[in-house]
Amino acid sequence: MAAKPVNVWDYERLAEERLDPGAFGYFAGGAGNEWTLGENVAAFGRLHLRPRVLVVVGTATTETTVLGQDVSMPVLVAPTGFHRLAHPEGELATARGTAAAGTVMCLSTPASASPAELAAAAPEGKHWFQLYWPRDRGFTGELLAGVVEAGFGALMLTVDFPTAGRRERDIRASFRLPADLPLPNLPVGLGTGDFHAALSEMVDPTLTWRDLEWLRSVCPLPLLAKGIMTAEDALLALEHGAAAIVVSNHGGRQLDGVPATVDVLPEVLEAVGGRTEVFLDGGVRRGTDVVKALALGAQAVLVGRAVVWGLAAAGEKGVRHVLELLRAEVALALTLLGCPTPLDVGRAHVVRAR
Numbered sequence: 001m002a003a004k005p006v007n008v009w010d011y012e013r014l015a016e017e018r019l020d021p022g023a024f025g026y027f028a029g030g031a032g033n034e035w036t037l038g039e040n041v042a043a044f045g046r047l048h049l050r051p052r053v054l055v056v057v058g059t060a061t062t063e064t065t066v067l068g069q070d071v072s073m074p075v076l077v078a079p080t081g082f083h084r085l086a087h088p089e090g091e092l093a094t095a096r097g098t099a100a101a102g103t104v105m106c107l108s109t110p111a112s113a114s115p116a117e118l119a120a121a122a123p124e125g126k127h128w129f130q131l132y133w134p135r136d137r138g139f140t141g142e143l144l145a146g147v148v149e150a151g152f153g154a155l156m157l158t159v160d161f162p163t164a165g166r167r168e169r170d171i172r173a174s175f176r177l178p179a180d181l182p183l184p185n186l187p188v189g190l191g192t193g194d195f196h197a198a199l200s201e202m203v204d205p206t207l208t209w210r211d212l213e214w215l216r217s218v219c220p221l222p223l224l225a226k227g228i229m230t231a232e233d234a235l236l237a238l239e240h241g242a243a244a245i246v247v248s249n250h251g252g253r254q255l256d257g258v259p260a261t262v263d264v265l266p267e268v269l270e271a272v273g274g275r276t277e278v279f280l281d282g283g284v285r286r287g288t289d290v291v292k293a294l295a296l297g298a299q300a301v302l303v304g305r306a307v308v309w310g311l312a313a314a315g316e317k318g319v320r321h322v323l324e325l326l327r328a329e330v331a332l333a334l335t336l337l338g339c340p341t342p343l344d345v346g347r348a349h350v351v352r353a354r
């Protein structure tokens, strides 16, 4: 593709051209029939915006706050593993590009950079840490001490991963990790065989809501529960001290057949009743997707694959450009909706298509 990429879809095509098919399949793929993967995107198309006209918006600002931290836009970078499969500089390039765009990057547990390395690469960046909780509690405690020491702003516990979903693209391609891939946030290597199985083996499968108490006792950072898909679990998360909730189905990579995240967002928001901020990820490819989520009541969204496509296409610059494109799309959508700021977008700005 010769022309300059102008949106996230263009970056996806570029990434597909640049990556070897196994790595592209790892990033793009979902579980089972990939029905949920498709639904995450399709569901945004079933929500229609209701603009208000002849409103003097001036220059709309996309700036907002997440857990009290200022960010340039209501779009954060979701945790995604193994960025060195997309670009040799891996997570360090993602961190620099995200810092330049003025938003939060969530560092994934299966990353090739430690929290300290990430902070050193992008000292002006805002970083959160995503935890896959290992069986080894001693290791987990030390890892989290490093997260706090590196100045990270929040801890995001992924609650929808007692074991990996079945990713058939990786099975077909016999996709394997390079033997020399550093994974400093894991207590064990993932080997050169089935890395989804190895990661599943590493995660503690006995965790229950009660374990959040231990997590909060060893880590003073605000705790987000990522992977909530029901009102019941949203309430349990709050009861056990979560400071915020991330409505997520892991980008359609875990239980195929669950609904699109934007379809369950209202149920979760109703249960939470404004007590904490609620975030959403899954299927966000456009600024208009972002404002639809805001209109339903999300504080912000996170983007996973969109950023990986930028990284694969052009490293740090690509990450920054993807995020800047999304920011400009959000600013335009706010202006055309008649909303000067993200907080002005409300329920009256969106309607479900009949």
Ligand SMILES: Cc1cc2nc3c(=O)[nH]c(=O)nc-3n(C[C@H](O)[C@H](O)[C@H](O)COP(=O)(O)O)c2cc1C
Binding pocket: 026, 027, 028, 040, 078, 079, 080, 081, 108, 109, 110, 130, 158, 226, 248, 249, 250, 251, 252, 253, 281, 282, 283, 284, 302, 303, 304, 305, 306
């Ligand atoms: C390639 C890839 C790797 C991922 N790795 C992780 C991970 O390590 N930890 C985690 O909590 N979620 C992980 N996720 C899920 C994302 O955090 C996020 O929920 C999802 O990507 C959002 O959907 P989107 O890609 O449509 O934006 C991963 C997703 C993808 C696509």
